[in-house]
Amino acid sequence: MAAPITLSIVSVGNVSVRDVRAVVIAEGLPHSLLGMSYLGQLQTVEASRDLLILRQ
Secondary structure, three states, X not given: OEEEEEEXXXXXXXXXXXXXXXXXXXXXXXXXXXXXXXXXXXXXXXXXXXXXXXXX
């Protein structure tokens, strides 16, 4: 079971994105996920094993 929602703002560090589509899952997950509805609104996303760089 899951319910779609829109989050008014999602902030990771000093990078904030408004009106982010998300899904609430009844059973939950062991970790939170940062999806393309957030990442797709950024200018640059760089990821390595132990570093994530987000640029607006």
